[in-house]
Amino acid sequence: MNDTDYHVAPAQGFWVFVLILVTIVIAALWAAHQMDTAGHAITGMNNQVVWGLPHVFAVFLILCASGALNPASLSTVFGRTRYAPIARLSGVFAICLLVGGLVVLVLDLGRPDRLQVAITTYNFRSIFAWNVLGYTGFIVIVGVYLACFMDNAPRGAVKAAGYVAFAWRVLLTSGTGAIFGFLVAREGYDAAILVPLFVAISFALGTAFFLIGLVLSFRWSGQVPDSEVLKKLGRLLAIFVLVVLYLVAVQTLTSLYSGRQRGVVEFLLFSGGVYPVLFWLGQVGLGSILPLMLLYSRRSRGCASILTASVLVLVGGLCQLYVLIIGGQVYPLRIFPGYRASSSFFDGVVTYYVPSLWEVLLGVGGVAMAVLLCLVAMRILPLLPRALPLKPGTLVRDP
Amino acid sequence: MAAGDTSTLPRREFLGRASALAGLVVSFAPGMRLIDLAAAKPDGEAASAEVRWGMLVDATRCVSGCDACVKACATEHGLEMTDRPEIDAQWIRKVDLIDENTGREISLPVMCQHCEDAPCVAVCPTGASFRREDGIVLVNKHTCIGCRYCMMACPYKARSFIHINLVGQRTHSPRGKGTVESCTFCVHRVDRDREPACVEACTAAGHQALLFGDLSDNEGELAHRLSEVQTQQLRSDLGTNPGVHYHGL
Amino acid sequence: MGSVCQLLLLIMLTGVLPLSVIADEPIFPRARGERCVEPVGIMRRAHFEFLNHHGQQTVERGIRTGRHSLAGCIGCHAARDQNADWIPVSAPGQFCESCHSYAAVRIDCFSCHRAVPEADRVMGN
Numbered sequence: 001m002n003d004t005d006y007h008v009a010p011a012q013g014f015w016v017f018v019l020i021l022v023t024i025v026i027a028a029l030w031a032a033h034q035m036d037t038a039g040h041a042i043t044g045m046n047n048q049v050v051w052g053l054p055h056v057f058a059v060f061l062i063l064c065a066s067g068a069l070n071p072a073s074l075s076t077v078f079g080r081t082r083y084a085p086i087a088r089l090s091g092v093f094a095i096c097l098l099v100g101g102l103v104v105l106v107l108d109l110g111r112p113d114r115l116q117v118a119i120t121t122y123n124f125r126s127i128f129a130w131n132v133l134g135y136t137g138f139i140v141i142v143g144v145y146l147a148c149f150m151d152n153a154p155r156g157a158v159k160a161a162g163y164v165a166f167a168w169r170v171l172l173t174s175g176t177g178a179i180f181g182f183l184v185a186r187e188g189y190d191a192a193i194l195v196p197l198f199v200a201i202s203f204a205l206g207t208a209f210f211l212i213g214l215v216l217s218f219r220w221s222g223q224v225p226d227s228e229v230l231k232k233l234g235r236l237l238a239i240f241v242l243v244v245l246y247l248v249a250v251q252t253l254t255s256l257y258s259g260r261q262r263g264v265v266e267f268l269l270f271s272g273g274v275y276p277v278l279f280w281l282g283q284v285g286l287g288s289i290l291p292l293m294l295l296y297s298r299r300s301r302g303c304a305s306i307l308t309a310s311v312l313v314l315v316g317g318l319c320q321l322y323v324l325i326i327g328g329q330v331y332p333l334r335i336f337p338g339y340r341a342s343s344s345f346f347d348g349v350v351t352y353y354v355p356s357l358w359e360v361l362l363g364v365g366g367v368a369m370a371v372l373l374c375l376v377a378m379r380i381l382p383l384l385p386r387a388l389p390l391k392p393g394t395l396v397r398d399p
Numbered sequence: 400m401a402a403g404d405t406s407t408l409p410r411r412e413f414l415g416r417a418s419a420l421a422g423l424v425v426s427f428a429p430g431m432r433l434i435d436l437a438a439a440k441p442d443g444e445a446a447s448a449e450v451r452w453g454m455l456v457d458a459t460r461c462v463s464g465c466d467a468c469v470k471a472c473a474t475e476h477g478l479e480m481t482d483r484p485e486i487d488a489q490w491i492r493k494v495d496l497i498d499e500n501t502g503r504e505i506s507l508p509v510m511c512q513h514c515e516d517a518p519c520v521a522v523c524p525t526g527a528s529f530r531r532e533d534g535i536v537l538v539n540k541h542t543c544i545g546c547r548y549c550m551m552a553c554p555y556k557a558r559s560f561i562h563i564n565l566v567g568q569r570t571h572s573p574r575g576k577g578t579v580e581s582c583t584f585c586v587h588r589v590d591r592d593r594e595p596a597c598v599e600a601c602t603a604a605g606h607q608a609l610l611f612g613d614l615s616d617n618e619g620e621l622a623h624r625l626s627e628v629q630t631q632q633l634r635s636d637l638g639t640n641p642g643v644h645y646h647g648l
Numbered sequence: 649m650g651s652v653c654q655l656l657l658l659i660m661l662t663g664v665l666p667l668s669v670i671a672d673e674p675i676f677p678r679a680r681g682e683r684c685v686e687p688v689g690i691m692r693r694a695h696f697e698f699l700n701h702h703g704q705q706t707v708e709r710g711i712r713t714g715r716h717s718l719a720g721c722i723g724c725h726a727a728r729d730q731n732a733d734w735i736p737v738s739a740p741g742q743f744c745e746s747c748h749s750y751a752a753v754r755i756d757c758f759s760c761h762r763a764v765p766e767a768d769r770v771m772g773n
Binding site (some may be wrong): 401440442443444445446510529531537539540541564565567568569570573574575576577578590600 | 709713
């Protein structure tokens with residue numbers, strides 16, 4: 001680390017990117033303002049589907065955030081020194097992604113003006129409350145971790161911060177999975193496996209986002225990232241995708257077998273209209289099988305295939321979260337087992353959810369906010385390591 | 400009535416006439432209090448854990464197509480039905496059930512079950528969703544941030560979120576955009592020794608399918624009825640221990 | 649600037665400022681009833697404490713004193729318009745809003761609470 005030089009991102013193109021992103025963010029803020037003044041009636045959310053597209057994006061960004069810390073953790077906690085030069089980028093991406101996700105979450109609240117209540121009043125029986133503490137703590141801890149890197153703190157301090165950050169990140173992501181896994185009310189959730197599943201998803205999404213960010217920011221500064229680093233991260237991405245696929249298969253097969261949760265799984269996988277399409281085409285096809293083929297194929301191991309695979313994994317992740325979060329809500333609750341129910345409150349029927357423009361703007365705005373923060377950070381702080389040796393395959397020097 | 404007293408009615412006949420009289424009184428006195436005097440709470444005093452408010456829903460008396468309870472609740476709390484039922488607040492709803500195997504049809508109302516171990520109380524990040532000492536589960540709308548997590552957590556889908564700007568609220572039932580709400584067991588009435596509006600309306604409609612009272616009071620009518628007829632709680636497998644019991648399911 | 653100008657400036661500032669303060673003071677319709685449940689001085693400083701603290705006590709513990717209820721305030725302090733309809737206390741120039749806009753403190757009450765008396769809770773007429 002001490003032997004690597006770091007520099008800020010170049011000025012060319014910065015203001016163009018910022019302008020585009022700021023426009024999207026402003027559109028998102030305007031959408032949030034509309035939702036706040038007119039009420040959630042203008043969105044597609046209702047008393048049946050209470051969490052919509054903004055939450056899909058928020059959870060997506062939060063999972064990307066904890067996973068984006070992986071390369072830094074790999075170098076500090078797991079001793080893979082080849083990732084040391086890019087550890088700063090990793091930490092900064094993690095913070096920016098989390099902030100983007102939190103902004104979406106807060107702006108979708110029914111009473112966003114009560115944010116002060118949310119961060120000062122806690123019911124410690126609520127996993128949601130623990131998550132709120134976890135998110136703010138994550139930003140602080142990764143901030144300290146970054147400061148240790150960038151101020152050339154003693155190795156012991158860096159290691160300590162790195163271990164704490166890694167443990168925190170796993171606990172936080174477990175908590176995010178528990179938000180859904182702890183809910184007994186809905187058949188699509190109530191499952192302990194959602195906790196490790198979310199951790200696995202975060203590993204995959206975070207690595208994918210990081211790879212894209214790494215390649216693009218290096219290209220922006222006229223450099224090429226070390227192909228060994230790319231290759232190894234690509235391999236890791238493939239493993240994470242496989243783990244996610246495995247956990248999804250276990251959850252699906254168990255539910256189909258037992259009968260208790262068969263109804264919702266049959267709905268989401270076969271009979272539910274848009275949800276099976278998103279599951280098979282989006283999550284499994286585009287998000288898992290295609291990237292695995294790209295990453296393991298003997299013909300293409302270059303930057304382009306890794307980049308494409310990463311983008312596909314992100315798309316697949318969004319689809320997966322949509323099926324999970326929204327699909328789990330449109331399916332009716334089983335309040336009266338053994339009876340067919342009907343009422344004015346949509347008991348016994350599958351409800352519909354169509355995201356409104358406001359929700360799309362808010363969700364996309366969160367992503368734009370995260371990317372904007374990354375860009376600004378790269379321009380202000382020296383995060384990009386000096387050009388690596390031209391010979392591909394050369395290891396980064398051990399700090 | 401002593402058994403050896405020959406100048407009085409035989410016990411069985413007396414009991415029969417007394418019950419008939421009681422039934423008449425109950426039928427024609429909609430405002431009559433069915434809550435035990437011992438459970439009355441004076442103003443200025445806090446709700447007590449010695450009381451646990453609960454309800455018995457008799458599905459055998461509930462009539463399909465009748466929505467007196469729903470209408471009474473809407474009037475009492477100023478709930479308006481719009482042209483978008485998916486976002487309307489519904490604190491109580493009539494559910495029509497058909498047994499999947501036998502085809503038997505049942506109608507019954509579902510409202511907040513006021514669980515002892517309420518999932519909505521457990522998951523609320525700010526503690527706005529809480530259970531009062533006397534068992535009534537409420538939302539403190541001063542603290543609710545509108546995250547809707549409690550709505551995800553409720554196994555009975557009892558909660559509603561307010562999606563629009565509201566005007567013309569009832570004084571005793573403040574409610575506003577961006578917060579979550581559900582049946583309060585008409586806590587403003589209960590605290591003043593009256594019974595919930597839905598119970599009153601069901602009695603006035605002549606069905607008497609709803610009985611409200613103190614579950615802890617073994618001398619009271621509610622506990623008495625619960626010990627006599629077969630009842631169950633909705634989704635009792637979840638361990639929430641609701642305060643609402645159903646007969647005839 | 650000469651000393652005359654400075655003197656003029658001083659007179660303007662000291663003369664104009666008190667006037668502007670008087671001009672901005674909140675004006676709202678007179679309340680019905682003989683007197684408030686608390687002295688004016690106490691009410692001005694502590695009304696939020698009464699409403700907030702007691703409101704929390706009512707919601708969380710079921711303690712209903714009635715003395716410091718929001719509906720009680722509105723019962724006396726709400727005004728009627730020319731058509732004898734109640735005007736919300738949160739409307740411009742009315743009881744709550746005029747002081748609050750003067751002090752630039754946002755009121756959060758009336759997104760949920762009723763801002764006019766209900767038929768059975770009117771004091772005076």
